[in-house]
Amino acid sequence: xxxxxxxxxxxxxxxxxxxxxxxxxxxxxxxxxxxIIITVLTSFTxxxxxxxxxxAGFVGLKNYISLLSDSILQISIKNNLIYGFxxxxxxxxxxxxxxxVIEGFVKRxxxxxxxxxxPAIIPTIVTVLLWKWIYNPQYGLLNQLLELIGLKGxxxxxxxxxxxxxxxxxxTSIWKMVPVYFVLFLAGLQSVPQALTxxxxxxxxxxxxxxxxxxxxSMKRVISIVYTLIFIDVFRVFELVYxxxxxxxxxxxxxxxxxxxxxxxxxxxxxxxxxxxTTTLIVLVTAVTGIQLxxxxxxxx
Amino acid sequence: MRKKILLFLLxxxxxxxxxxxxxxxxxxxxxxxxxxxxxxxxxxxxxxTVAVASSERKTVxxxxxxxxxxxxxxxxxxxxxxxxxxxxxKIEATYFGSEGYDDKIKxxxxxxxxxxxxxxxxxxxxxxxxxxxLLELSSFIKDNGWNYNKGALAWAGPLxxxxxxxxxxxxxxxxxxxxxxxxxFDELGLTQPTDIESLKAVSKTLNDNGYKAIVTGATNWCASxxxxxxxxxxxxxxxxxxxxxxxxxxxxxxLVKALEIVNDLVTSGVIDKSSADYTDDDAIAEFVSGNAAMxxxxxxxxTAIDSVAQGTDxxxxxIEKMDFVANPLTSVSVTWGxxxxxxxxxxxxxxxxxxxxxxxxxxxxKNDVEQLGKIVNVDAWNAGLTHPVALTASKQLVGAGxxxxxxxLDMVSxxxxxxxxxxxxxxxxxxxxxxxxxxxxxxxxxxESAQK
Numbered sequence: 001x002x003x004x005x006x007x008x009x010x011x012x013x014x015x016x017x018x019x020x021x022x023x024x025x026x027x028x029x030x031x032x033x034x035x036i037i038i039t040v041l042t043s044f045t046x047x048x049x050x051x052x053x054x055x056a057g058f059v060g061l062k063n064y065i066s067l068l069s070d071s072i073l074q075i076s077i078k079n080n081l082i083y084g085f086x087x088x089x090x091x092x093x094x095x096x097x098x099x100x101v102i103e104g105f106v107k108r109x110x111x112x113x114x115x116x117x118x119p120a121i122i123p124t125i126v127t128v129l130l131w132k133w134i135y136n137p138q139y140g141l142l143n144q145l146l147e148l149i150g151l152k153g154x155x156x157x158x159x160x161x162x163x164x165x166x167x168x169x170x171x172t173s174i175w176k177m178v179p180v181y182f183v184l185f186l187a188g189l190q191s192v193p194q195a196l197t198x199x200x201x202x203x204x205x206x207x208x209x210x211x212x213x214x215x216x217x218s219m220k221r222v223i224s225i226v227y228t229l230i231f232i233d234v235f236r237v238f239e240l241v242y243x244x245x246x247x248x249x250x251x252x253x254x255x256x257x258x259x260x261x262x263x264x265x266x267x268x269x270x271x272x273x274x275x276x277x278t279t280t281l282i283v284l285v286t287a288v289t290g291i292q293l294x295x296x297x298x299x300x301x
Numbered sequence: 302m303r304k305k306i307l308l309f310l311l312x313x314x315x316x317x318x319x320x321x322x323x324x325x326x327x328x329x330x331x332x333x334x335x336x337x338x339x340x341x342x343x344x345x346x347x348x349x350t351v352a353v354a355s356s357e358r359k360t361v362x363x364x365x366x367x368x369x370x371x372x373x374x375x376x377x378x379x380x381x382x383x384x385x386x387x388x389x390x391k392i393e394a395t396y397f398g399s400e401g402y403d404d405k406i407k408x409x410x411x412x413x414x415x416x417x418x419x420x421x422x423x424x425x426x427x428x429x430x431x432x433x434x435l436l437e438l439s440s441f442i443k444d445n446g447w448n449y450n451k452g453a454l455a456w457a458g459p460l461x462x463x464x465x466x467x468x469x470x471x472x473x474x475x476x477x478x479x480x481x482x483x484x485x486f487d488e489l490g491l492t493q494p495t496d497i498e499s500l501k502a503v504s505k506t507l508n509d510n511g512y513k514a515i516v517t518g519a520t521n522w523c524a525s526x527x528x529x530x531x532x533x534x535x536x537x538x539x540x541x542x543x544x545x546x547x548x549x550x551x552x553x554x555x556l557v558k559a560l561e562i563v564n565d566l567v568t569s570g571v572i573d574k575s576s577a578d579y580t581d582d583d584a585i586a587e588f589v590s591g592n593a594a595m596x597x598x599x600x601x602x603x604t605a606i607d608s609v610a611q612g613t614d615x616x617x618x619x620i621e622k623m624d625f626v627a628n629p630l631t632s633v634s635v636t637w638g639x640x641x642x643x644x645x646x647x648x649x650x651x652x653x654x655x656x657x658x659x660x661x662x663x664x665x666x667k668n669d670v671e672q673l674g675k676i677v678n679v680d681a682w683n684a685g686l687t688h689p690v691a692l693t694a695s696k697q698l699v700g701a702g703x704x705x706x707x708x709x710l711d712m713v714s715x716x717x718x719x720x721x722x723x724x725x726x727x728x729x730x731x732x733x734x735x736x737x738x739x740x741x742x743x744x745x746x747x748x749e750s751a752q753k
Binding site: 048049051052063066069071072136137138156157162251252263264267268269270 | 410575587714723724
């Protein structure tokens, strides 16, 4: 009798659960799943984006074959990988260090947490304007600082010089991304059992040993999430780069996969080819993220 | 239970608000469609261009890439036209500004009810006209007796245009030029250069006196204006058409030679290398502040110079005659800024043409000349120009605009144009030779052709 009652109760709960989930499912399907399906299907056509999609012809794998010999795409992949390597190497470390210092050594925690989080709430376009001013060759803050400390010889147009542009863009990205991941690390640090840390200290572990053997292992799940999100962010990078350099200067020195896909689709009127780039990116990110999650689950087990 | 009811109400309100958004949009569409239908019917029953009651006049939508501030005289002109009930249509101009405009147009051009008139930049215009998406206008221009100068309509169609069809009204003439600071030139007793040798001599004097000679915005496409002029003078437009149609190559020796002339100006200190880092705003700041005596761009940039120089005693003009090669094929390199077009699938062609007849009539063109300082493509209508730059440029253009004077960057695909601009920036930075730049352009074009 009790089991039947529980079953009915569960059924009712499930119905309500689905009912409340419905608006999200509808929105998600309409604005996420359907566009992805359209993107994938369009990548097999010759649609230029200047006529109705229904007029497009099927071209099979032509767009994907063209990808193999696209020199700008190769540069974009290379840039994206360099950018990704820098971001993956730097952002988690700095985010963790800031979170660790604020959580463990600072008195006015709330104030510093807020200050550290500020770059994350500044809209990307404002960030771009701010950093474009800092990097400006004529009146930029960075060049003025270099002049002040006697390094005038290093002055340059940081985002207009082919050699420094990718580094300058990566630095701005780091500045913008660190606060986001700092919050995740902060939450992770707060969930580390204090008893474990205290036990390690009592056993004579120094600070580095405590971090290495207690704090980091206790935050494995957070670290795994951080790396997964950063990996996705790295390949999703678009608005910051596009607004800052439009993929330049010179020969595509900051061109990323998405900025190239955007230009191909809209500026160069080759929508189906742009969709092929996007589809490849979706597949790549999904596959790597899947593998990463599988490994992190195995580690958790 | 109470919580569930509250949640239910919340979800219901969310769904209703979503439905509401949709309903609002479709209500507007229905309303517009209904009114359009009524108007079309009345227009059809009345013939074409007879006067009808104000409420029955068809509304013609004009999509403009510029902001209202860039066409400050138009709202009043359009209001005046709309207020006159004897006019057969009403004009509704929407000023979008450049941000997102091309995407908006793309979406609307593929709809069942596209705007009647759209402003297109030359690169997108090339694609639309090649796709057959635009209405042919040569007989319309002829019927109106608009005497456009020779070069203006030469490329008013796709780059493969054997029938010389015209798919848009060219907006205004925008010529590649070198601006110069008249005060610095007077102080140093310099006369305007007329050829490469005199340009180098003038630049040396300027450099010796602590001035940068020419600056340009190499991070944008203004640096390419100079190449456009050299190329037009050296090779004309044939080679560009052939390269576009894969009958020649962009790394043809003549095009490489044109870029070598520009590179020579860089290596000899005429074009200051700092230009590689400049946007046009930066270059204009250098020019107006007096750090640089010349600025290479196109006449359309005079507005930007004026706005930076406002409130100062800065005086400037453009160099009247500059031959980069001996016996140039043409003396000017000119573009139109944009084209005004009618989508081929427009619902009411007559109404669209009626609006065009007014918006590019002699009256409006002359108003543009006087109020905006625009150089229009009918020479006779340019009498009202007052700005020194516009006056000099319009004098250069009389009888000089030919098919060969057409602007290089409007005769290549967007991707090739982007690649060329990037290459020129690399060249100014000393990281690529002219040959490498043009080889890269050709490679990009070959890849793009294969992709398309």
